[in-house]
Amino acid sequence: MQLHATSTVAWLYQFPRNFFERYFLVFEKVLKSFYSEKCKDSVLMINSNETVADMETVELEPLREDKKKIFEDILEYFETHQRGYIKVPTGWGKTFLSKHIMKKYYDEGKIVLFLVSKNNPLLSQTYYDRKKNRPLFPNSALLSSENKVGRKELAATLKSFGQEKGKGFVLFASLQTVLGKQSSEIKELILEFADLAIVDEIHNFINNRGNDFLNELGTKILGMTATPFQGVVGNVKFVDEIAGDMREIYAKTLPECILDEELAPLKYTIAESSEDIFEIFDFEKGLDELDKQDLFLDCSTADKLKKVIRRTQLAKDVYDSMVKQRSAKTLVFCAPVRKRVYGAGALGEKINAFHAKLTASVFNGEISVPELEQDPDPVLPADFENYTPEGEFRDAAFMTSELPKDEQSALLAAFREIGKPPYVLCTVGMLIEGFDFPGLEALVLLRPTLSMRLFEQQVGRITRLSPLSGKQQGSIFEISDSIDSLYQRFGEGVFNGEKVDQVQMLQPEIRLDELFSEGDAARAIEEGKIEINKVDFGTLIKNKGKDTQLREVPVRLPPTDIRAKYFSRLLALTEEKDIGAFEREKRELMRAVLRFRIRELRDAEEFSNLSGRINKLKREAYEDRRLGDVSRQHKPKVFGEVEWLLKLQALNSLKYEGSRLSLPEKNRILKTLGFEPDFRKIESYRLKCLKLGSAQKTIPDLVKVLGFVSRLSSSETYQFLDKKKKEQWKREFLPAVYWGFCFIDDSPEIRELFESTDWDRRVKNIIRQK
Known part of the structure; x- marks a missing residue:
């Protein structure tokens, strides 16, 4: 049955007045029952207490003045x-803005598609008007695997609105359902009649079936995302790869x-933590494990299980010391486990979301770490349980996909209730996207990630404002392990597999520097709006955790000392090598150079020390008798080019990011870098670096070579190059991209090339790496 709002109410008013009055309550109960019980099967729905005019009106809270301007710019x-997309952080209000855009098109009698890639909670949240307990748009439908709307009825409705015109209609749908076999007719009608498609989390549509569907749509497409990319560092795909005309409309x-x-x-x-990351996580496939977005815990032996529990206990110590007394709602992201867990499970079975269950038990005090340390054969609880014997939720609970849907809903509802358990909710891969809980005050990260998108989405869970809970700030706690052993164990393999960026992404300070590399992060840090600290566990361990206040040590951004530490490791690996043309080393060193930034004199001192060391290695390479003819020809040049690119990056950072520095401070930094302390000459210093370090001595030379790189790097051309030509491309032309990146603001031609969507991903991963 298809129910139309206007026609149904009109039909009611045809009855005599006394009849209507006599049976009004009956109709009211019937309609409310129909709405609450059958809404999943209906196409259009009404509220029996409202007039026809009320039901035809879509009421939204007004936009703020700044968002009105964005709204108008989008239109x-x-x-x-x-095609276009907006990039704003989670919690900014992109869904609310999209509702106003939907309303604009709806009021004009247009058909709008609101599309998500999965059946996430946001789909139904956007569809319903919670205040009025009805769909936001009178003429609308919700199509997903969880809402079994009649396909034939919906197709008939879409066709009717598409052919008649003049009345707006909004279809809220998941991609999987639209592309399903049962929805083939609906898909064709969307392609024929949709006037606008609003795609939430559009990064999930990159290079997949969703990408293909968007390219079939001949309509306008507005994408929304907090993270316009996919993939792990070193192999990132971007939203503008969805289509050649996909452009960023607005970003904040x-x-x-x-x-x-x-x-x-x-x-x-x-x-x-005091743990070696190699001992905690599974590196069975070596550095290839870094090609995934997560590392997997290794709990396959008694010793490894103890280390995982000890690391998890560390998170509880932090929680007990810094969060628990406030009864703040806390979300814990746990790590996946690939292998069978030692001492748990039966007949070799794996335990679903084991770390989430283990973490909840540790936080509830059900697992005693001191006792486990003494036990050569540790035994875990036979059953992991979310409930107390009285049937109430425990203080810490776990959320897993194996829980029944109604239990998941009850768990989330209880977690959202301030002042009642569970106070801690542990999960692995759930709740990273589409989980809206402004009252969430604390986040614990127990899973190292290789994906900046995943990291940003995790951080986004905590950033929403919440006047109801009185939340003053969002607190994030990350348990970090030592990654030094990866350089020691894999040595040159870090270069061979081009894993430099992935390895360093495991360092929290590096990830945070990437997260806050855009916008006025320096001002936010100075004003105390963003605070980054390390906690000192020395006193905690000494006092065995009893009544000890953790000491917090401020962390500086940019983390120049940490970047210099890892850069020195790369230099050492390059210094040890005595064969080859050092092409891969050169690219990775140059890539690493462009991540350095100067914020104060201490940063310049780190730059100067690195520059001096590189210069020393260059001089020693000329005299290195181990080197063959090819290596002796290339190795000193590699160090020379890296040295001058490092200086150029320092000058660029000073020029473009040094607005908060006084002129005397800038001149002191120039002197520290080895230049005459006269900031007025910074342009000539920058060109000097290009001339002495690059194969291209002038900006016009760079423009010419970058144009050639652009043509050769296109997929249509690159696939036809023979091996020799590809090697030449990497050796002679690709390094020009790093130099060109430093002169984007000096040349309209270079800027146009770098903003082009024609660059191949090999080049994009250089361009977008900052």
Whole structure:
């Protein structure tokens, strides 16, 4: 049965008045029952207490003045463009803005598709008007695997609205359902009649079936995302790869939103464990494990299980010391486990979301770490349980996909209730996207990730403002392990597999530097809106955790000392090598150079020390008798080019990011870097670096070579190059991209090339790596 709002109410009013009065309550109960019990099967729905005019009106809270401007800019953009996206942090209000855009098209009698890639909670949240307990748009439908709307009825409705025109209609749908076999007719009608598609979390549509579907749509497409990319560092795909005309319409960074009080201030605490990451996580496939977005815990032996529990206990110590007394709602992201867990499970069976269950038990005090340390054959609880014997939720609970849907709903509802258990919710892969809980105050990260997108999404769970809970800031605690052993164990393999960025992404300070590399992060940090600390566990361990206040040590951004530490490791690996042309080493060193930034004199001192060391290695390479003719020709040149690119990056950082420094401070930094202390000459210093370090001596030379790189790097051309040509491309032309990156603001031609969507991903991963 298809129920139409206007026709149904009109039909009711045809009855005599006394009849209507007599049976009004009956109709009211019937309609409310129909709405609450049958809404999943209906296409259009009404509220029996409202007039026809009420039901035809879509009421939204007004936009703030700044968002009105963005709203108008988006509408203006689509007057001349077909595809675009906005990039704003989670919690900024992109869904609310999208509702206003939907309403604009709806009021004009257009058909709008609101599309998500999965059946996440956001789909139904956007569809319903919670205040009025009805769909937001009278003429609308919700299509997903969880809402079994009649396909034939919906197809008939879409066709009717598409052919009649003049009345708006909004279809809220998941991609999987639209592309399902049962929805083939609906898909064709969407392709024929949709006037606008709003795609939430559009990064999930990169290079997959969703990408193909969007390219079939001949309509306008507005994408929304907090993270416009996919993949692990070193192999990243970007939203603008969905289509050649996909462009960024508007962007706002996390620090900017925090400064503008649109998002909550952040306090990020790094708790360093004493564990070696190699001993905790599974490196069965060596550094190839870094090609995934997560590392997997190894709990396959008694010793490894103890280390995992000890590391998890560290998270509880932090929680007990810094969170528990406030009864703050806390979400814990745990790590996946690949192998069978020692001493748990039956007949070799794996335990689903084991670390989430283990973490909940540790937080509930059900597992005693001191006792386990003494036990050569540790025994875990036979059953992991979310409930107390009285049937109430424990203080810490776990959320897993194996829990029944109604139990998941009850668990989330209880977690959202301030002041009642569970206070801690542990999960592995759930709740990273689409989980909206402004009252969440604390986040614990027990899973190292290789994906900046995943990391940003995790951080986004904590940034929403919440006047109801009185939340003053979002607190994030990350348990960090030592990664030094990866350089020691895999040595040159770090270069061979081009894993430099992935290895360093395991360091929290590096990830945070990437997260706050855009926007006025320096100002947010100075004003205390963003606070980053490490906690000192020395006193905690000494006093066995009893009544000990953890000492917090501020962390500086940019983390120049940490970047210099890992850069020195790369230099040492290069110094040890005595054969080859050092092409791979050169690319990775140059890539690492462009990640350095100067914020104060101490950064310049680190730059100067590195520059001096590189210069020393260059001189020694000329005299290195181990080197063959090819290596002796290339190795000194590699160090020379890296040295001058490092100086150029320092000058660029000083020029473009040094606005908060006084002129005397800038001149002192120039002197420290080995230049005459006269900031007025910075342009000539930059060109000097290009001339002495690059194969291209002038900016016009760079423009010419970069144009050639652009043509050769396109997929249509690159696939036809023979091996010799590809090697030449990497050796002679690709390094020009690093130099060109430093002169984007000096040349319109270079800027145009770098903003082009024609660059191949091999080049994009260089361009977008900052």
